[in-house]
Amino acid sequence: MFATATRNFVEEVDNGGLLIPVSSLNDTIALLTVVVKRKRFWVWQKPKYIPSDFNLNDILTGDIPMKPGVIETDFIKYNGTFGDNIQATVDANFVHASVSVEGKDSSKLQSSFGSLKKEEVDVQKLLRDSKSRVLDMSHDLIQQTKEKPRQVFGFVKERIVTTQPSSVIEEVQQGAQCGGGLSLCGPKRSKVSLKENGSLSKDSNITMEIPIHTTIAYALLELEIKQDGRFEMCLMSDTTGGFEVDGLAKRRPLGVFGAPASEKNYLRQELEQLSDHFQLLSSLPATTRSFLLQQITKVMEDRGACSSLQNALEQMCLDERPALGDVTTTEPQKQNIRAILDLLEQSGQVESTPVLTALNLVTSAMDEMTNDCLAVLGVCCSLTVLQALELLVQCVSGKGELHLSGAGLAALTEDVFEKTEHLFALSNVSLERDGDTVKTKISHLAGNRPLVLCIAVRGLASLAHCD
Template sequence: MFAIATKNFVKEVDDGGLLIPVSSLNDNMELLTVVVKHKRSRFWQKPKYLPTDFTLNDLLTGDSPITPTVLDIDFIKYSGTYGGGMEGSVDASFAKVNLNVKGEDSSKLQSSFGSLKKDEVDVPKLMRESKGRVLDMSHSLIQQTKEKQKNVFAIVKERIVTTQPCSVIEVVQQRGLLVGSQVPCLPKVSKILLTENGKLSKDSNVTMEIPPHTTIAYGIIELEIKNDGQFELCVMSGGGFEVDGHSKTSLLCASAPMNNVIQQELEKLKDHFQQLSTLPASTRSSLLHHITGLMQEPAAVCALQNVLDRMCLGKKPSLDNDGLKESQQQSIQAILEVLEQSGAEEPTQSPVLTALHLVVSALEELPDDCLPVLSVCCNPATLQTLELLVQCVSGTREASLSSTALPDDDYEKTGHIFASCNVSLQRDSDVLRVEIKHEPGNYPLILCIAIKSLASLACGC
């Protein structure tokens, strides 16, 4: 809840800017707190920011701490309500089983942060005071961070702070109807009772009280660190550790038409899509079911991504997120069990784990308002149509309406999914045309990767 509320706040007040939402109430985001910026393995992934328990002064040699001048500025008074409703139905026929499931979900998240202030370091003065200072390169945090080349040190230069007690409230309503006949055996679903011609309903109302002086967002300035511990504050460019006598530099991809970039990247990833599509049908079905369930809430997808990140680094998977619902924790655990059964935990970089990591990485990068709608479309027929649209985005730019065969309600959902990722769909007579908008970011590519991955899990189901 808190992570979603702060993410919504940053999107409203600084979309595309420099503010970073705080993801946990346990993060102690004081000014000059050291933050590790972790650059991800794929260029289209946003970096992750990992706050530490140390400040810049903890890492300096010498006894005199840096005492920066802090500007205390009234920011804004903020209150936001985010909600959405979603309806869906699934008809399925199996041997001796006929099911018709209809559902209607609605949720609302209300964030009342009240009056906010901004604490901001006087950066020019900080640069003067830090000139000539040296970092203790033997410090354990520096040693552990330096080992991983994609890590960069940064410090908090500004933060947005609450000034009064405030709250985050989440209200969820779920309604469902199941009509069935001859149902001798169904997959186990914890804490949900399904009966013939039965109804299912569940409401929840959760309030989180936020104390004053809580940081909800922050800005950073990166450090460029030399081998002898000397460092500079990078006001304009990115930072990093010195390697072989040279400072790290960021490599920028050459400008190219987005559809060409998409085509090239999908070609590079085709082995991963193939790996997913060749999994046993029961494995693919289970993974798709649990992943689409998690797509209802971005925080749940992020939690799964964190678990898979640990596994890819050779660490034991652990789920430590009290903000997740019990059903979400169960879904993540079920995914881990499927991976274990397919031998994905050893060796660490198994093809199955790598391919699944790709799916979740793409989903995590999608806009929050795209994920729940995409989850409703995760049935084989609709995903097959979405794959055709991916071909349009990456190449042909148009397709016949007869080949897409989208009903009006599915066309509306599909239009929303693509529009949220800067791609417009336009009907023209019997042709559906696709246009990529010239907006910052890689949303069109990320959406295409997500659709291809989900379609690979759904093929043949």
């Protein structure tokens, strides 16, 4: 809840800017707090920021701490309400499954942060005070960070804090009517059956009280660190920090190698480079693909769960054991994530780095989506709709024009097309319908949103392919 609220706040007030949302109330973010910035597995992913228990003075040599001036200003008064009202009817045929589902979900997240204050370090004074200072390269935090690739040091130069007690309120209402029969074959051949005409409803109302002086967002100054401990602050937004490398090339994230002149060429080039991953997913056994698609679709209902699944798969790709005990989501969602990881382990896919990488690719794309985009994609995860979405993705990166009378597009009824149009618009791609033809156009300076959508759709559609 808190992470979603702060993420919404940053998207509204500083979208594409320098502010970083605080993801946990347990994080202590003060001015000069040292934060480790970890570059992700794919170049187009946003970095992950890991606050430490130290401030800049703790990792400097010498006994005299720096005391930079602090500038305080009123920021804004912020109260935001975000919600989804989703109604959908889905008829799906999975392997060993036939399902008809009518669902109506509504959710509302209300963030009442009230009057906010901005605290900034006097950077000019800090520059003067740090001229002759050197980092203690023997400090454990520096040693442990330096040993791992793709990690950068920074410190908090400004933060946005609450000035009064505030709250985050989440209200969820879910209802569903299910018809038909469902028999899911998961790990160890366990079987779950749902009888005809079942129903499910769920209501929840959670209030989180936020204390005064809570940091909800912050900005960093990254450090470029020499081997002898001397450092420079990266004052320009287009400069990044890092450790000086002594003869060994740093391991680079996968993905984009340089964008061509046009957005369409860039998109086509990237999807071609990633096509082997989609082919690998579509070649998995049908029962495995069916189970993965169903479980991932469930995980998509919760932004936090989607991030947790992506983090777990990324850790496994880096030969690390995922720490599911630290996952902050509901117990049913933890079970969904565990079911996916168990299936991968029991089917021998944990040893198959390409399969883990392919799944990590898809889930990382979903994790980069806005909350609205992820919610709309989640209700489009029937087999026939995913097939149609995949054809639209090929259209976006190709000729930009598609005839709706073609094979595989029957699912684009008026209602479904409206949702599809909204989904693509949220990803900076417009769909214009002219009779029996759809024309696609990528917005100018669309960023990575079209690529993220295309990867997510291609990946999910690969799991939905029929044999």
